[in-house]
Amino acid sequence: MLRPMMAGAVWLSLLAAGLNMCASAAKAEAVKAVPTSRFLDSIGVVSTFPDRGQPLARTIEMIRYAGFRWVRAGIEGLTDEGPTTLQTFLDLHRETGVRLNWGLVSGGSDLDKLLRTGRVLAQAGALLAFEGNNEPNNFPVTYQGERGGGRQPSWLPIARLQRDLYAAVKADPVLAPYPVWSVSEPGAERDNVGLQFLAIPRGAEALMPDGARYADYANVHNYLYHPHAPHLADNKAWDAADPTASSRVDGLFGNYGLTWLRRFKGYPEGELANLPRVTTETGALIGGSVTEALHGLNLMNLYLAQFKRGYAYTSVYLLRDRTDESGNQSYGFFRPDYTPRKAADYLHNLTAILADRGVPPAPGQLDYTVRPQPATVHDLLLQRSDGAFQLIVWGERLAGEDRVTVALAEEAAAIAIYDPTVGADPIRRLQKVGALELALSDHPLVLEIRSGGLSK
Known part of the structure; x- marks a missing residue:
């Protein structure tokens, strides 16, 4: 005031x-x-789709209201028969203007499907980027007959899949201009396959060869409230976006500086400040001391802090509370009945105040x-x-x-x-x-x- x-x-x-x-x-x-449109373009969200019971028409209404510019998406749940088809995402783009980062998502390994559908999105102007596997520590992957991640002893299958994803995108004349984002949670590597780097530098002593290229952007899931930082505090969003070891959440340092599980060395702290980076999941769970009002303030401050501290794109979990599974409730900008929470109202106001698409x-x-x-x-x-x-x-x-x-x-x-x-x-x-x-x-x-x- x-x-x-x-x-x-x-x-x-x-x-x-x-x-x-x-x-x-x-x-x-x-x-x-900085151009206003660049900040607005950074504002993204994770959403469910018709295969999980959320009608596309309601998704379009919510996206429009809050002013999101991109949506985290991918081939998980995508079929030719539906209810979620490629046309679902083309219609979402046409009706709202959002672009899509297109990922293998949880446990996916079908590179052919990812690239084939990505070309359609690119030709429609709907593609933002490609993303590697979602949290392979929680969702293991089978690639070329080998199992990796999860409780498996090695991450080599994940590393080979990410290397091949990067090479395939950059070899494709339609897709080559689009950036590739890394897997999320490389800090959980059980063996040093070098996923804590965008490209493995000489002398890293990784199991994959020096020079192996994985991504153009590092990808983190730096939720505001974490077991190491569970309580309310000043500067909650600002600290979560901190690229250094000072951040207590699951941030850039613990995934690309010194991995949090086995302490494999990544980038020196001085290099992390300029490392190209995105967040494909962050947010806050409503409950206890986190009221709907505080949740709304947290998320609005989060987008600002992330952008100011070097994140090119930030996607918050979740557009609307999930109703298709347990354990993922009360993160949403919208309630299960599609009514907006304070978070949606505040973001609606902020994006309306700033509204601009030019440069x-x-x-x-x-x-x-x-x-x-x-x-x-x-x-x-x-x-x-x-x-x-x-x-x-x-x-x-x-x-x-x-x-x-x-x-x-x-x-x-x-x-x-x-x-x-x-x-x-x-x-x-x-x-x-x-x-x-x-x-x-x-x-x-x-x-x-x-x-x-x-x-x-």
């Missing part, structure tokens, strides 16, 4: 009068914006400071295709608030302030603004900043 220390224009004019001194003292550097000709930069910036305050600078900046400033506090001042090096002609927990319309509009104070607690505020002098 806004916290002016004095009433209206008096407060704003006082801040503007001291602006040059304030900006100079802070020695702010210009921040380069600025050349993303500009904005010289600003957020002061002070305690550990629970974060910011992300976006720019719409029409040139307007969208500065998202958010807090991740369980209680209380942080008061910060956003100061611009040049006065903005107009700023509109949005709160996605309230709605998709501005909560306040200001003109000729050089600085403003915000009180941040547990969710983002979006500042839409317009001024011809701010884009460089």
